[in-house]
Amino acid sequence: MKLTSLFTSAAMALGLATGVMAEPTKVGFVYVGPVGDGGWTYEHDKGRQAVEAEFGDDVETTFVESVAEGPDAERVMTQMVLEGADLIFTTSFGYMDQTINVAKKFPNVRFEHATGYKTADNVSVYSARFYEGRAIQGMIAGEMTKTNIIGYIGSFPIPEVVRGINSAYIHAKKVNPDVRFKIVWAYTWFDPAKEADAAKVLIEQGADVILQHTDSTAPLAAAAEAGNVIGFGQASDMAEYTDGPRVSSIIDNWGPYYIERTKAVMDGTWETVNTWDGIGAGMVGIGAMTDKIPADVQDAANALKASIASGEYHPFTGPLKKQDGSDWLAEGEVADDGTLAGMNFYVEGIEGDIPN
């Protein structure tokens, strides 16, 4: 095949080009949303900027935003390779098969796929243990709620989201046995109006703490309007609400990982890894707690954070039962990553069913 050989020769030419160290290392980023989404993509782009700040003229970063999952993603990745990228971060689960396809064609280029599970010789996967942050959030929420009702806005019923709900619930329950979770599925990652509506509904039904797994600040805005309601920043710090309802936040902090992996490519030490880092490694950040949280609760939250960070405590530690009352983890037993990655059940005490 003539074109196949063209591909290989192009790839080889690039491989040679990367050998010359005078050239800056080229790093590409494929984004699923616009960099102005204020959430998921915004944070990945901050990670990209961190790479630029760290290495200055030694790197050249490029990005393409709002790339649809599917053939467009595959084309954009190939385009980056053709233009000389040495390392490409593909930042959405839906890019998984495309990343693997393109990686197969260009063995000399390294790929990093966020939140997926398929690896190859030149494809690593990385994700963050957001549920560790959820544990701290749940604890604060359990302590702070006066109505004992915590509202939770879910996006789609997938393991990532279910894991967060379970983790928050377990730790809210620990400090407040009377706590109840009201869960609303928005069936969207991003629709500010709908997220705001969902938050309002939860508040009207008595929730005074709102947890969210959608990316816009709309729920916080709704909480601000309602008055005596608190919420947390999601994905980014959402610091503009610190004088209002935001008491803390879970921050996606991709910068350190992106810097580390770029450095590995520069040094020639890059190899396939399956990274699932949490608070300890700094991939999950806990935003500054405001004075609305009483000092003793802040201390307890910081202690919990420290014990999770050091690896001393795992948020999913037995004894834990599933929602249907069956045993899941025995006393002292810790959930394995496989079960966590595919989590499709609620823990005991959560009301309602996971859709489908």
Add this chain to the structure above:
Amino acid sequence: MDLSAINPVLLVASLMVAATPILLAAIGELVVEKAGILNLGVEGMMIIGAICGFAVAVQTDSSTLGFLAAAIGGAVLSLLFVILTQVALANQVASGLALTLFGLGLSALLGQSFVGLKPPPTPELNIPFLSDIPVLGPILFSHDPVLYLGIAIVAGVWAALKFTRAGLILRAVGENHDAAHALGYKVIRIRIMAILFGGACAGLGGAYISLVRVPLWTEGMTAGVGWIALALVVFGSWKPWRVLLGAYLFGGVTVVQLNLQAAGVAIPVEYLAMSPYLITIVVLVILSKDKSSAPASLGRIFHASH
């Protein structure tokens, strides 16, 4: 399941807020369609309104000026539609789609430096005594002024179409532009004014999302409500009060759906989310017996050929 957790008074109050953006956009589009023009660019005009309103409100610290800017922004964008369909006689369906594409892109460019900012609050009316009446107070007397403006526009459009000479002419143009032209009415001029009005209303609707309902700016934040507004006009069979009813129904389905979920009722969310569209189709079928409702010249190109 805990249905008692749903507070019907708050539910009605919040569905009114949820319905206002589509109501504003739909009542504007109703006037446009009554004049015989189909402008599918509502989504584009709404998001331009959303960013214009947001940007001006943030800069001037006044939500009133923000809404004013939103109306102007929406009308200015609709001017492009005017040039295409009234001057260059281009197809309205394609022009409307192009307008949406353009509006979405332009709004994102304009809004680059406004991500993460907070707009000034739009104060709610707090009428002494009236706002404190149980049940009626929160539903009728405790909203922001723009929500009332939306209802006022509906009433105004209804009255204008029904009782005024201008309304009569507008309808005549929409029913049969050739006859209206023969009678000496300035078909193009009337249609241009209708389109600009539609643009201004859509702009207001967009700003209601970015300044009141959410309130923040992010790219693509209207997330398809412009299309719902289009459906609403037909749902209301080109009658202003029915459009209002339809808007509350649409807003209501969303809010009720979320309320049921929060109350722990196991409902298949995606099927409930389909329901407004299915209901619209059913309404369309029922209405189509009544041939008089749709403006007869809707979507047809007018050119005065002596």
Add this chain to the structure above:
Amino acid sequence: MIVLEKRPQPSQAWSMATPLIAVLATMFFGGLLFLTLGKNPIEAIRTIFYDPLFGEFAFYYRPQLLVKGAPLVLIAIGLSLGFKAGIWNIGAEGQYIMGAIVGAGIGLAFYPLEAWYILPLMVIGGAFGGWIWAMIPGILKVRFGTNEILVSLMLVYVAEQLLASMSLGLLKNPEGHGFPGSRNLNDYASTNGWIDQNVGMHWGVVAALIAVIFAYILLNRHMLGFHIRLTGDAPRAAKFAGVKPARLILFTLGMSGALAGLAGLFEASGPAGQITIDFSTGYGFTAIIVAFLGRLHPVGILLAGALMALTYIGGDIAQGSLGLPAAAIQVFQGMLLFFLLAFDLLTNFRIRLASGKVA
């Protein structure tokens, strides 16, 4: 006083020239836009229009034009038949989704069986899914006189919800670690729609080309095509010529639905490979624009589809290499459409300076 005078016949020369003028105008105004964003306008325009076709890596981008353009052309051809007759199906996006769901569903139902007949069955299923979805507005229009523009548009949203439901439920990959989305159809020989991935050839590209030829023959050589054109140009004359409107409505809507469904199926079995929540990327709506840009003519649609595909691909390159924001590309595309639509005026009208007497 400037007046427009309708030409007795659309001008052949102008219909060739206007697209060129429109592209030039877009380059000029788009260039100004890029300049205000601090980019080199000439470089940006070259990146969008020239590089994908003749640049250093054209060997890769040219096949991608097929991948990006095929679904647009396939859908637009179907739509153009109805548009010509004044029947407005604007819900192709929904029909595209339904074709993909039904077609891919059939393929997945056979899993793990490998057999030669699976892909043909999927193709039939895809066409059927789109057809039945378009038949809903068709039958409602024929039976009750319901407005097809709105019914077909409403059904897009219904289809999108179904898509979400299918990706999370029935069609979810059981080995997908709980993530939404079906198995990858490219992984199984019987469900793989690719012919040769390196040259961008999949069965959808073949189908699009066949559809262009088929539509050309239908419209120019066939009685039915004559009826379609007649109904659009002169509905009353059509009635005298014995055209049965109901049959025409059902045929054109059904045809556009089936082609949109096919496009969905080919996308799912080829380039996309799977059904996911975000499977629909707006091809159904863009195809409406493509149909009009192509002046509802089969060959015109082919060219318009290629032009749209070019701006998408070139736009992504410009984002990556020049750092242009995606929004600027969108505005640029919007401008292109505006100019194409606006300058089309010159094809059908003559601009004349007239004195005094006003129309």
